[in-house]
Amino acid sequence: MVTLADSLTYTVKAEDGTTIISGTDTNNSAVSLDLPPLQNMVVSVSGVKDGITALFSQTVSVAATDVWVSPSGSDTISISAGLGTLAYPVASINHALTFINNASVDATIHVSGQVSGNALIDSVNAATLTITGTSASSDKLYGNNAGATLTVDTGVPVTVKNLTITGGRKVSSLTGSAAQTDPAGYGGGLFILAGSDVTLASGCIVTGNTASLGGGLYNSGTLLIDGATIKDNTANKGGGIYAGGTAILSGGTIEDNTATYGSGMYVSVDSEVAMTNTACLESSNDAYIETDGSILVNASLDASTVTAATITPQSYAVGTTVLSGSAVGTQYTKFIVTPQLVSGSPVSWAIDGMGKLVKPDAGGLSVVDDDVTLTISSTTVSASASTKLRFTVILDEGSATETDLTTTIPAADWTIKVFSGASEITSMSYFTTTLSSTERSLTVSSGIPAGTIFTVYVSATYNGRSYGGSYTITVT
Secondary structure: OOOOOOOOOOEOOOOOOEEEEEEEOOOEEEEEEOOOOOOOOOEEEEEEEOOOOEEEEEEEEEOOEEEOOOOOOOOOOOOOOOOOOOOOOOOOHHHHHOOOOOEEEEEEEOOOOOOOOEEEEOOOOOEEEEEOOOOOOOOOOOOOOOOOOOOOOOOOOEEEOOOOOEOEEEEOOOOOOOHHHHHEEOOOEEEEOOEEEEEOOOOOOEOOOOOOOOOEEEEEOOOEEEEEEEEEEEEEEOOEEEOOOEEEEEEEEEEOEEEOOOOEEEOOOEEEEEEOOOEEEEEOOOOOOOOOOOEOOOOOOOOOOOOOOOEEOOOOOOOOOOOOOOOHHHHHHHHOOOEEEEEOOOOOOOOOOOOOEEOOOOOEEEEEOOOOEEEEEEOOOOOOOOOOEEEEEEEHHHHHOOOOOOOOOOOEEEEHHHHHHHHOOOOOOEEEOOOOOOEEEEEOOOOOOOOOOOEEEEEEOOOEEEEEEEEEEEEO
């Protein structure tokens, strides 16, 4: 509020000298100016009273917490064009960021309609940044099939919700292994760089994007997917997601993506990917896991999720860890393994209660490799109440030599875990003891109903290698 008399003239200029507001008032002794959210604006006012001219000039900065973007907006600063307000939106995410200039407050960019171009978030002067649509299906960021639709390279936490990210295309011009290390092919829809923190929340849809690695998105930072949908994207590796950093899949769906390796997700050995709650890769979208990589399971997956993910390991070998974490023992049944093609024929694989690959045979045991079988020997395959079952673990080298060589593994080098369905039995009614240097025992509780089926999992170590196998017991 500026109080003068007789007449006054006012001008507000942006830092670059662009006039934002100007005018003259001859009838009032005061003028109120609504200033846009810009830094270092120069407000100049001159007034005349009794023939004397008074001048006033002040540099003013106004912080924005909400900025609007629309295809009908303008990136030109003027009262009739783009001020970042609901009435005068700007035309791009990049320009909207110039209005956000208070590192102590949370900021929101509102997107209305389809906004085209390649958005880059690399400098954010806010505590957090949310990019949201208006909940209309037409609210989109469209990359014009020329680069990543949205690139995030900032330590400020960024959340995307109620918005579709589409039309991104990043395909490397290189070939072979060189293309795998070429950032020009990383992330069609989103490219999340190291040090960035991104959440894809409810209503966020990443679709219709293409890249060499990570058609939907490429992540080298920290990613939380909590209600987003990633679908209909294409890549060589990671049709939906290429995981190269830390990612938590807490909720949402990955579906109908295509890739040579990992149609749903490609998990690199350098990444840490966790699944929890309602996260799900639909059956047509597998998770390809590099050797020595794994999916972390530290909490329960939703009970309604029959299959959380189909895993395709880079290396099919018994004992290879593909699941890790504290909840693997109760959640492993929600993961299945893509059959291995051997001479054109599919060979079935499974995951045991320790998150390791096993190769079931007709007896429910596990083949360690082409020549060595892990045999779990029991006194019986069924047990009545209070029966004590005795187990030994033997490696049978079979056709590896002319003589059928077997090795009984010392009891100190292997453990027993008992599962009912997906739940590990930890009650004191079930216990194991070492009867001798080569035997352990399992006692069946008298309170267990007849017909109950249990799976006994054995983890054994021999000559520095870990082996896994299972045995099914029916209570009679």
